[in-house]
Amino acid sequence: MSKMLATVFGVGYLRPAPGTWGSLAALPLFWAIHVYLGGPVATTIATIAVTLVGWWSIARATQGSDNHDPSEIVIDEVAGQWVALLPMSFGAAAMGVGVLDLYPGWIAAFVLFRLFDIWKPGPVGWADRRDDAFGVMFDDIIAGAMAAVVMLIFAGLSHGLLM
Numbered sequence: 001m002s003k004m005l006a007t008v009f010g011v012g013y014l015r016p017a018p019g020t021w022g023s024l025a026a027l028p029l030f031w032a033i034h035v036y037l038g039g040p041v042a043t044t045i046a047t048i049a050v051t052l053v054g055w056w057s058i059a060r061a062t063q064g065s066d067n068h069d070p071s072e073i074v075i076d077e078v079a080g081q082w083v084a085l086l087p088m089s090f091g092a093a094a095m096g097v098g099v100l101d102l103y104p105g106w107i108a109a110f111v112l113f114r115l116f117d118i119w120k121p122g123p124v125g126w127a128d129r130r131d132d133a134f135g136v137m138f139d140d141i142i143a144g145a146m147a148a149v150v151m152l153i154f155a156g157l158s159h160g161l162l163m
Contacts (some may be wrong), residue, residue: 002060012072023076083144
């Protein structure tokens with residue numbers, strides 16, 4: 001079961017670029033949680049839950065292995081992508097619009113998260129170098145948080161709040 005969760009039910013076996021596939025799989029899941037389970041409260045709870053489940057499943061799936069971050073493990077990408085998308089959920093609720101109405105933000109959140117996850121600047125790289133289940137999860141959470149901050153800056157600029 002831990003392997004199934006860590007690979008997001010096999011999405012991590014898609015090639016090439018399993019991390020990108022994991023991030024793509026995160027998008028419709030996040031949308032469904034926002035729309036059907038309760039907006040920003042539900043997406044926040046789900047993000048925390050997938051982070052904790054991811055940490056556990058990665059630790060179990062890599063137990064006894066020298067490689068603590070095999071490419072097929074993509075639950076960390078789901079958690080990080082959801083962190084990057086949280087501003088969309090809160091923004092849509094605050095504006096009283098559908099979350100997909102903010103589609104430019106979805107595209108930007110996806111691209112920014114992938115950029116920070118691949119580039120691994122500063123604290124993302126630090127977490128990645130931990131070489132344990134916590135580091136595998138935490139580097140993506142940090143990359144997602146960095147993407148979310150940039151998303152908030154973009155939103156502020158595009159809506160004239162930061163000018």
